[in-house]
Amino acid sequence: MSALVDAVVVSYRSAETLRGCVEPLAAMPDVAVTVVDNASPDDSVATIAGLDVQLIESPRNGGFSYGCNLGAAEGAAPYLLFLNPDARIDAAALQHLLDVLRAHPEAGLVGPRLLEPGDELAFSRRRFPSNGSTFAQAVFLHRVWPQADWTDELVRDPAAYEHAGESEWVSGACMLVRREAFEAIGGFDERFFLYCEDTDLCRRMWDAGHSVRFEPSAVVRHVGGASSEVGATQAILARSRVLYARKHDGAFGARVHAMGVALGEATHAATAMSRPASRRGHMAAARAALSVR
Structure with a gap:
């Protein structure tokens, strides 16, 4: 039976977190899991031995966008789940995300509520970057007026995470995407090696007439596990x-x-x-x- 969701996890130096991310996904019905290893120098691949997943070992680290596109191309399910290897999603959260895209045919993608260790809310609802917000952050005005729309891209008002609705863009740590919309806009732009690929994807979704949504009833946990040294990225x-x-x-x-x-x-x-x-x-x-x- 064909899958309903193709889950894509791009791994790079993720040995500490990869299995914990992938194992629950591999046990979900109607979910086909593809792990793309971006030429990791550690033993990330060995940690998922025995799991029912498709493994793509990339000969080079082409970046996050490259890995996501590589994994997405392997399946044909109507929905694509992109999940960071240091994030955890359960079946209930995935179902909530699916329900959103089914209830809102105009939506191209949806993001969940993200929780950091200690159940701390991650500010995953975002505004598009602007020159104004960039200069405001440069002189720390976002710390003076943390909830002002013009000082920062992050939506820092906790109340905004209590209600479902549209968002300019959502964090790429976890997003469920309608494949038809994803393929129509050409997938991720691989010029973005890391960072801003999610911003760009959401911007192009809006430009193509699709909305981007946030769903707080879908809770995904970010367990951490850095893949690079301090200052490296x-x-x-x-x-x-x-x-x-x-x-x-x-x-x-x-x-x-x-x-x-x-x-x-x-x-x-x-x-x-x-x-x-x-x-x-x-x-x-x-x-x-x-x-x-």
């Missing part, structure tokens, strides 16, 4: 933000955005004098933002 994030701006706001908007990102990295580096690795990461990120062409 900050430059990738900075580059992705500028690439996103260039794609959606044009060359001039991207230049302004790059200056805002670089300023933010510089101010954050100034506050990280006692943390050399973090400081180096911020300075590398500032250079990366200004180098995007």
